[in-house]
Every structure is written in structure tokens, then in C-alpha cells.
Amino acid sequence: MFTLRARYVFPVCAPPICGGTVSIEGQRVIAVGSVPAGGPVHDLGDAAILPGLVNAHTHLEFSRLEAPLGNPGIGFAYWLQRVIDYRTSFPPDEGAIRQGIDQSVASGTTLLGEIAQGSASHEAFHAGPIRATVFLELIGPTGQRAEEVLQLAQDFLRGASSCGGQSQPAAQKACFTPTIATNFRRGLSPHSPYSVRWELLPKLVALSAEAEVPLAIHLAESREEIEFLATGRGPLREFLRQRGAWEAGIAPIGARPLDYLHVLAQAHRTLVIHGNYLDEEEIAFVAAHRQKMAVVYCPRSHSFFQHARYRLGEMAQAGVLIALGSDSRASTTDLSMLAEMQHAAQQHPDVPPQQILAMATINGARALGWMHLCGSLEPGKLADLVAVALPARCPDDPHELLMSGDLPILAVYCGGLPVSATDILSRPGG
Ligand SMILES: [Zn+2]
Numbered sequence: 001m002f003t004l005r006a007r008y009v010f011p012v013c014a015p016p017i018c019g020g021t022v023s024i025e026g027q028r029v030i031a032v033g034s035v036p037a038g039g040p041v042h043d044l045g046d047a048a049i050l051p052g053l054v055n056a057h058t059h060l061e062f063s064r065l066e067a068p069l070g071n072p073g074i075g076f077a078y079w080l081q082r083v084i085d086y087r088t089s090f091p092p093d094e095g096a097i098r099q100g101i102d103q104s105v106a107s108g109t110t111l112l113g114e115i116a117q118g119s120a121s122h123e124a125f126h127a128g129p130i131r132a133t134v135f136l137e138l139i140g141p142t143g144q145r146a147e148e149v150l151q152l153a154q155d156f157l158r159g160a161s162s163c164g165g166q167s168q169p170a171a172q173k174a175c176f177t178p179t180i181a182t183n184f185r186r187g188l189s190p191h192s193p194y195s196v197r198w199e200l201l202p203k204l205v206a207l208s209a210e211a212e213v214p215l216a217i218h219l220a221e222s223r224e225e226i227e228f229l230a231t232g233r234g235p236l237r238e239f240l241r242q243r244g245a246w247e248a249g250i251a252p253i254g255a256r257p258l259d260y261l262h263v264l265a266q267a268h269r270t271l272v273i274h275g276n277y278l279d280e281e282e283i284a285f286v287a288a289h290r291q292k293m294a295v296v297y298c299p300r301s302h303s304f305f306q307h308a309r310y311r312l313g314e315m316a317q318a319g320v321l322i323a324l325g326s327d328s329r330a331s332t333t334d335l336s337m338l339a340e341m342q343h344a345a346q347q348h349p350d351v352p353p354q355q356i357l358a359m360a361t362i363n364g365a366r367a368l369g370w371m372h373l374c375g376s377l378e379p380g381k382l383a384d385l386v387a388v389a390l391p392a393r394c395p396d397d398p399h400e401l402l403m404s405g406d407l408p409i410l411a412v413y414c415g416g417l418p419v420s421a422t423d424i425l426s427r428p429g430g
Contacts, residue, residue, distance in 0.1 A: 001039035052110025052384035054364025057325025060100030108386035294367035
């Protein structure tokens, strides 16, 4: 057993504790307060101890990029083409994923919602040291591709290492791998309404419910997507046509994100990625389903695309479960969740900093289905935490200390063990 002490402990599930302590035994937190529960005490000084940060949405395959693809304000369909071009030149590989894990650890993140193209991501996460729900990206705009994708999803949930390269006998279809694991779980990601045929979605939702795994879908992300749903036309249709992926009936003409939300509400859990253009009725629907449905706001990626102002305050007021994500380095400069929190606070001064911290911790853990193990500092949960250096000032609300300025990472613990970027780089194959 040992105890960490710092100027502030932010348990998230309880108010900040000045001169707080976190006592750890084995992998778990056993006490949080102001009196050490036992063992040696490591005093971190003018620092804050937070739960390990949760990045609820990213694509680590792009972690080698040094700058986003395209210039700020790039049209969404043009950006998608840049993504396709990049993937053609640099197919996803385990090295890029490991770099992304490394960058995440270095910035205090201990749990991710990772969208994966193939098996590279889950192999990297199996090795640890941090945790993830790895969502298999599913793209099926044509009838034939939709059938193949359904098989891929079934194979992935059964734990087939090839992610569907080898079909399994039909009799094994119900034998999904257990969802409970300490560092790696599976999920499905039907990519978006313009890349997944409408009739495929309920089948993937049924798989999610049967296997008890979450779904993540990019929804209401761009004006172009809303136009595509409403009319079947616009830049996204042209993008699909140029790639030979256009086939009538991808989405019903006149559809809205709300039509998708009604279907998604039947899934085990759903992460609505972005939700930048959800209207009032749709926000109310997501709020009413907060037990199983969350929105993931990606603050700096949102600003990169110069989308319409994000309705963060309205969503929070309505009761939407909101998590934060970085999205990938194809649309943001790095994977720091502290930077995402600070950008969100700057863009939304109407949202209390306490809520923004919750979005990057407990809300993300809840959205990903890890809230019984991660996302807050309380006895019984895994000892996943980050210590950051604090500025000397003393605001009325200590949460404000986290929302601006440079906050160097002093230490990261996952399951009670210190982890660092170096640990990962020194692993075999790292
Ligand atoms: Zn994304």
C-alpha cells in the first residue's frame, strides 16, 4: 500500500479536497480523503491528482501525422478524400497505434474509445498498459459491402484475430468473447449515415444488444451529411460516386439524424460521435436516453472544421451525457485531453469547469461502459490517475486551475502502477 498526496485531489464524484490523499493497494484505490490510509506517503506538492483522463473518441492510426490534413475550415468531403489518400499511402499498422498510445499516456489519458480499421489496434491494447474500448470501423455503402461488413462485425465480436478474414461456422455465431476485461474491450462502429446502408444499421444494433457491446457512430457531424440525408445529394454523394461507392438507397431520402437515433436507442450503448448539428428535438431524445446514449464532443477538431457553434451549454442543460474526445491527428494537433478541456472551457464560458472535467473523466467512462472501474477516484475503483503541476494562483473554484495554462504531467498511474511513455517505447516491438 502507498499514498499520494497533493495540493488538490479531484475525485470528480465528490468536491475537490485541499491537501488531499489517495491511498492505493494493488490495482485499486482504497481511500480518498485528507488522511493517508497507510503505507509510505509520496507528496507531489503543488499538484492536482485527477482520475486518468478519458478520450472517448480517437483514431490512433493517424498518430504519426504532425499536422491535421488540410487547412482549417476545409470542406468535409475534401477532408475525407485527404483521409482516404493518407490511408492508401500509410495503411493502419501497430506502430502508429503504439505511438498514439504513447502520446495518450504522456498526456495523462488512461482510457480511450479507439476506432480501428483492422486488428492492429486491439493487438496494441492487449499489450497494455492503458485501457480501451476498440470499436471496429464498419463501412458498407453498397449492398454487397454491407453483407461483408456484417460478417466482419460478427467475427470481430467472436474474437477472430483476422477481424473477419476467416469465416467461422454459423453455429459459433452466438459465442461472443466476454465484454469484461481489465484493459481491452470490443465495440462496433458503423461509420456514419452516408457510409453505412440504412438497412445494415438495425442488424449492427441487434449485434450490439446481443453481445452487450457499445456502438459508436459519427452522426450529425457536418452540414454536408445533413444535406445528404435530406436530399440524397451534395458533396458526400459526389465523394461516394467518385470512389465507386455510390448506390441508391444508402439513406432514406428525407431522413434526419433523429431517424438514426430511434434505431440506435435499441443498442446496448451508443456513442453519438460529434452530434454537431443535432437539433433541439434530437438533443432532447439523446438526453431522454442518457442511460444508454452519450454524445462525444471533440472541441479542437470541431474548431478545425469551423463547424457551427457547438451547443454544449444547451446539451448540458437538457441533461445529455456528454463525453470529450480528441478525434484523430488528421483533424487536431495532438491527443492531449487537458488541451481539449481547456479549449472547451475557452469556447464555452457558460459551462462550469467542474462539468468539463466530468466530461473528460466519469462521463467518458460511463459512455464507454467502464464507469464501475474507471473515471473517478473512489474506493474500489482501479487506481488509474494522473498528477499535474498546478499554477500558484488560488481561484475561488479550484477547477479553474485546470482550465488554462501549461500543466506539466508529473505522473500517470494505471492499475496502481506508474506508467510513462518510456515504458511503452521499451516494450518488445514498441
Ligand atoms: Zn472520428
